[in-house]
Amino acid sequence: MRFLPLILALSLAFPVASDTHEDINKTPDISGLPSKTNNEVEVLHWWTSGGEALAVNALKDMMKEKGHKWKDFAVAGRAGESAINTLRTRALSGNPPDVAQIKGPEIQEWGERGFLVNIDDVAEEQRWNELVPARVSDYLKVDGHYVAAPFNIHRVNWLWANPDVFAQAGAELPQSMDEFFIAAEKIKAAGFIPLALGSEAWQETTLFESIALAIMGTDDFRKAFSEHNSDLLTGEKMRETLLTLRRMKQYTDADSPGRNWSDTTSLVIEGKAAMQMMGDWAKGEFLAANKVSGKDFVCIPAPGTANQFSFNIDSFVFFKSSDPQQTASQKELAKLILEPDFQEEFNLSKGSIPVRVDINMTRFDPCAQDAMQAFLRAAATDNLVASLSHNMAIGRASQVALFDVISRYYNDDEVNIDETMRHIRAAVLADKL
Ligand code: GAL
Secondary structure: OOOHHHHHHHHHHOOOOHHHHHHHOOOOOOOOOOOOOOOEEEEEEOOOOHHHHHHHHHHHHHHHHOOOEEEEEEOOOHHHHHHHHHHHHHHHOOOOOOEEEOOOHHHHHHHHOOOEOOOHHHHHHOOHHHHOOHHHHHHHEEOOEEOEEEOEEEEOOEEEEOHHHHHHHOOOOOOOHHHHHHHHHHHHHOOOEEEOOOEOHHHHHHHHHHHHHHHHHHHHHHHHHOOOOHHHHOOHHHHHHHHHHHHHHHHOOOOOEOOOHHHHHHHHHOOOEEEEEOOOHHHHHHHHOOOOEOOOEEEEEOOOOOOOEEEEOOEEEEEOOOOHHHHHHHHHHHHHHHOHHHHHHHHHHHOOEEOOOOOOOOOOOHHHHHHHHHHHHHHHOOOEEEOOOOOOOOOHHHHHHHHHHHHHHHHOOOOOHHHHHHHHHHHHHHHHO
């Protein structure tokens, strides 16, 4: 019975009925797709928060300048889960948008099924092979051909803090998990919310990821989640990770359930909460609220993960169309995404660092400078880790299942830890079913 939620999660991840499963593996018949001749590009994405909207507006403006009409198809919520569900419905009914925000192994899933435009010519013209780190470009290709245009590199294992709240509570910024709990106690005693968390499955799993990185270390984290090592997935370090996650709950507030991530960041911005552990899209919210890095807010690596860099790369893919003009517009968009001016503008608002290695970083704030240094250091010391909670280490089926398992465990103290570990193991294997 305990597997029922998992099975439900899997059917959500693959809402395709089995009788249509065969069709999806064939190259879709694109001859019947409506031909658009008005230079309109419909773009499905989930960038709707303050910082995200500023970032994507830079792209909209540049597309407009080139004479294209941007038809916005923004589906907010759950770090893209809602958008991806919408995309599946649209694509499987033969009416995909022209462009969609997809990332990680999911790019392969769509590419292998024949849905995506080959953009090798754009990549060649802009020399992506030379400008984009290989660890990133591997995600953008199917059978060696580029099918996705990358925007950025986000670091997931960050802690965002309000220094004023720390000062009022007489607490120190935590470098380790032990220090986190010492600080959290002081902050709670001073009447603030120690840890801002929106209790949504993906936010809980983002927190779980940073704790797991700290407790398991890079090698075991990779062996567990990328190589599916059964002993590690159900071992002592996983137990400690889960216990630590549950222990953190007492430092969150009663209004946590269901709160979205940007409203959660606002608690830190407004000085109601001291910390949030979240990827650096959170920085976009601080900046959009005119807060200054190093003064109004600080960024430090999630406790115990200073050497590691859990990466999350945003990218757009382009759905095949029967109209050559449409394909040209899509490629124009792919090209714009990698243009140096756009890379700079977009990432200044988005909180991430540019995906091109040759962008001048002087306009970027100290957190972005730190992120760049941390990325280079992690690459040199083999501490770059594909994000678990943000679709880089695992595909959609595993992710949906994992979210469900972590969320059940976090929200119900009665849920058994051994059973949870077995379910985590089943979840990471779900991609292979
Ligand atoms: C992530 C995405 C980020 C950010 C975040 C919250 O999955 O990669 O760019 O948008 O969701 O919306």
